[in-house]
Amino acid sequence: MRTFFYPESMVVVGASPRKKNLGHLIILNNVRLDCKVRLYGLSSEEGEIAGIHVYKDFPSLPEIPDVALFITPAAAIPDLLEECGKRGIRHVVIESSGFSEFSRDENDALEEKILKIAERYGIRFVGPNCIGIVNYDLNLVMPFLLYKKSLPGGRVGMISQSGGLGHIYLETLPENAVRPGKMVSVGNKLQIDETDFLQYFLEDEATDMVVVYLEGFKRGRDFFRTALSASKPIILQKSNRNPLSASIARSHTAALSASDDVVDGFCRQAAVIRVEDEQEAISAVKILQQPLMRGRRLAVLSRSGGHAVITADACSQYGFDLVPFPESFFERLNTLYTRRVIAPQNPLDLGEIFDYRIYARIMEEALKLDEVDGVLFNHVYQSHYESDMSKTFLGELDSLVRKYNKPAAVAVITDAAETLELMKSFPVYTSPLAAVKALNLSATYAERKELRDARGEGNALSFALPELQGRLAGFIEEKRHPLADECIDLLRTAGLSFVRSIKINQASDLEAGAVSFPVAVKLLSSQASHKSDVGGVRLNLPDRDALAQALSAIRSSVSEHAPGVSVEGFLVQEMAPEGQEFFVGGRQDPVFGPVVVAGLGGIFLEIFRDSAVRIAPVTPNEARDMLRGLHAWPILQGRRGQAPRDVEALTDLICRVAALLVDAPQIAEIDLNPVFVHAAGRGISLADARILMSLKD
Amino acid sequence: MRTFFYPESMVVVGASPRKKNLGHLIILNNVRLDCKVRLYGLSSEEGEIAGIHVYKDFPSLPEIPDVALFITPAAAIPDLLEECGKRGIRHVVIESSGFSEFSRDENDALEEKILKIAERYGIRFVGPNCIGIVNYDLNLVMPFLLYKKSLPGGRVGMISQSGGLGHIYLETLPENAVRPGKMVSVGNKLQIDETDFLQYFLEDEATDMVVVYLEGFKRGRDFFRTALSASKPIILQKSNRNPLSASIARSHTAALSASDDVVDGFCRQAAVIRVEDEQEAISAVKILQQPLMRGRRLAVLSRSGGHAVITADACSQYGFDLVPFPESFFERLNTLYTRRVIAPQNPLDLGEIFDYRIYARIMEEALKLDEVDGVLFNHVYQSHYESDMSKTFLGELDSLVRKYNKPAAVAVITDAAETLELMKSFPVYTSPLAAVKALNLSATYAERKELRDARGEGNALSFALPELQGRLAGFIEEKRHPLADECIDLLRTAGLSFVRSIKINQASDLEAGAVSFPVAVKLLSSQASHKSDVGGVRLNLPDRDALAQALSAIRSSVSEHAPGVSVEGFLVQEMAPEGQEFFVGGRQDPVFGPVVVAGLGGIFLEIFRDSAVRIAPVTPNEARDMLRGLHAWPILQGRRGQAPRDVEALTDLICRVAALLVDAPQIAEIDLNPVFVHAAGRGISLADARILMSLKD
Structure with a gap:
């Protein structure tokens, strides 16, 4: 991969x-940029471009170039590739x-042809339909x-599925x-894809963080695995979030869309920083160039009272704690200025202080505090008059940030031309809200990274895997999905407990005392x-x-309302003791492979969609984090005064379902709904299970 | 009020x-700005400032100025005011x-003193603690x-509680x-407040829309009433949203905080455009200078495929409908360019077209379409090279927008200096997301304004008001809140129906057949x-x-767990038939007066906070809009396949509770929870009611 970024020679074909x-x-x-790579042109006509020789064919080239860049009609590519x-x-x-x-058709x-030629010769290629590579290290x-x-080479790596977006980022x-x-x-990304480049950037010593713009994942699961062990921040802008966009993305670049919820879930799991748009991505890069915000205790200094109020609103919205300053802080402040006392x-x-040296000292005192994880400064000022003082102050701040190893976000509120000028040299934000959002990105990344690095191992799950596989093979062979009673039997093999359930054909089949x-x-x-749609469920029979x-x-309900439905028996089940209704399920995602889902059940499931998704398998810590992220977590x-619920039992269930989907890819979908969660120590009760097999037509 | 903005003469005291x-x-x-007002100075020392004479005292002034501006120490104000x-x-x-x-103390x-002097002389005053007035009409x-x-006077009026924010907006x-x-x-705003100025701006012929920055409302209910009948757009940035900010706002300007939910509710009710921050406020002003977006059918034209995908995501997020273009549209397009066919x-x-004249024609064709309510254009371009063409294009677009009476939002994606330059002359946005958000503001305003103007009249509610008032007076006199049975009796007087309820002291009190x-x-x-906390509720007694x-x-539960609680009887109630649990309530808000609240009940109330607030009274249309805004609306x-619920009965209940709080301000709080909502036509059932009286200590 390194050769793509650091070639010694390159030919531009076309x-x-x-x-x-x-x-x-x-x-x-x-x-023009004085690129440090030996360049050649190649076209049907010999000649020169700005001192670079254009050759008529490959044999004429004075050397075998490290990289060939094709910018010719598509139909010419196979022959050219063969030639290479x-x-x-x-x-x-x-x-x-x-x-x-x-x-497509x-x-x-x-594309198939090109892939084959490349494979035959061991050629690695980027594209097609792209704008290639930029490396400012070599211009x-x-x-x-x-x-x-030309620019001095920086330390941010970019992967973009859209050439336009990538260029705009640059x-x-x-x-x-x-x-x-x-x-x-x-x-x-016919051959080399985003995951390959992600791996490269994570290893590249000249890269500190990676910004990724994607419309779809080529190998979602591999991308996830790579991200899971990344020590550098990965900032992901993933568009193409819904069916509407999907049709456009298809015509734009051949993008495979993934359910947006899964992307959110995996980002949380792998501590990938997902951003909404380009502006948020840039804020993320800016704040992550500073030390991380390793907590949520924030000190805010403001040159304007109105902006202090707005900042406090934003802090509350984003979960920052405006800790009271200790007495000692104000004592030190009092040594800095005497005329006025600030509240x-x-x-x-x-508001009452107009002295940039004092601002810098107050910032230092605030950054010094053990009580504080980061500082926000609202810098409202008159352009021109205070320009130079501002720049000196921001320069000093930069050193303080390194010295105390905490972030400081500055919201600059002045005229647009001045702001623009300042932004080129300092990582400032254009409003208190933008500064708070940036600090929140930093704090969230630190939290998620800690969670990710402490995800631990999966627990040892007792699976009767061979028996399970045997049964699953049976359904595949019969090309059918298991019935409710068969689902229960299957899942019992995987260590799940259900309420006592007995299959009968008529009431007399039920032995006395069986339930x-x-x-x-x-x-x-x-x-x-959907059994209940045909009147096929009756509860609470005494x-x-x-x-x-x-x-x-x-x-009679079936013969009246759904005469086509065959009656293949009945499942008699003891009523589950009351409990809070949750659901746990999972499926084989076409992009990310097995994923597990859990959330609040009952009729509110569809209304509030209060659920969490993760890529399977999940560790108990990850399963617990799924539950902690739910609105229903307080329940x-x-x-x-109600008793806490059995989170451990629910966590275990999530891990088991996830593991099952990994071990048994023949299962396309599992749905356990409802899961009654009882008081802590009393476990959960399962009565219903639905399993869909992966049946090829 | 006009005199404050259009004085003929003004003295600056201090x-x-x-x-x-x-x-x-x-x-x-x-x-410096060549202000068109005769100016005088006044201070303890006579002299001159840039040709303006400074007088030693009021009697020396050559005329009685229309306005006196005080910028002196606070303590001097009463005497100066007296003099005025x-x-x-x-x-x-x-x-x-x-x-x-x-x-405060x-x-x-x-402040009291100043108010009294002003009252005595019929003086109207702005402030204190402000930066006064700017009127660009007079400089x-x-x-x-x-x-x-100096600036040519525009048509946007600004009211700001913070001088700093107001100045930054300017x-x-x-x-x-x-x-x-x-x-x-x-x-x-000791005397003249935001509502006074809102009224002025709504009447002022030189003002088209009003931007308001507030940290608190002086007369919330009057502000609401004024907004309710406004024909001009009102854009509100309301900070100080939570207790954290409230303490800062207090020290900043003396702000009275209102529950943020009430502010959201009244904005929806009165079609006030509430914005999150300054940037959103400016976007709102920009888009509202164009014709309103009177529907959600959007056409998007994009010079970059990647940005088209991002735009489609944003459209889906903000509820826009990317309608398919009609066949005729493409037929007309085909007459504009021949070389390539665009999808x-x-x-x-x-992407394939590079011709600004064609862009303008395509924009016109899109704006013309009956199927389209507005257009978004993603303008990705190279600065310098395309600058002039861009400006010509944007100028043309401006005329097209007027001609076809629909909005067109342009997202400009180019370098920052170019963007900055362009933004000064054209209302463009810096990203597709920002453009979509702006169009959403316009569409939402149009929708809410339509709802507001069609709010209709309150329905005729049959209240036994004198009887009710008599009973309420009794509780006030006894300085106590009504018990559960008394609440039910009270609310029956107000036309609410409860399940059959009988008060007893022992089981034998209950007559046969009574329930x-x-x-x-x-x-x-x-x-x-909280009766249930002491074991005071038993359900389903057969x-x-x-x-x-x-x-x-x-x-025994009470004597064991809450020995201090007296047993004053029992309320026997028939069990309500099953229904979906909602709640309806209301209270006297310190800022907005009576407000009514409704939402999803049950244990999820606290988790999802799925509720809506409005200022009482509400019309049936407004009550229905409260329910329509709930996540639980689909329920x-x-x-x-479940039957729709009795929305009409629930709507009627909301109107009644709202009316009751208006007619009976002695009631501080009403809480009806649960309200069982049955299938359409079957009404609702009420079993529980809690009323708190406004008891002065």
């Missing part, structure tokens, strides 16, 4: 010496478009867009006091997935007579 | 001719600080901050292609507000024996 085509522009860019293979070129960047992003064959710019100025970061180092546009509170309104009344009875039928009546009631903790 | 004090600066500002009164000055702006915002007396700038350039709006017209900083979808990716079993029984005690047992069980509509 750079016409005469026409001002895209290849021509690429060579011009690199010459023969000549020993092993790194290719295909920027040409006109592949699966354009029209006709171009799939073309190497492969995109066919205009690059005007342009915007320097305007925000951030120096980008490298960027790769992955395009259709001893946090936020500290500096304790009251019971529920449920129709067993392969045609009725005795045998009631059971017999219920059976005939179900039979589990016990509220209004 | 403007020293020698010292560069704040009064001095105010005169300098106005001279005697000399016939009737309009005063007090910018001096050092009043209740500084220290000692300065309340000072009149009262603030003691530096004003550098500086920032012109950087966003918005010309502010007038601004007033209300400070401690016929919405968002339309313009149908099963019943519930509840302890009546003035000491037990017969008399069970009832008798329950009574003795309650008695009321009937989900998964």
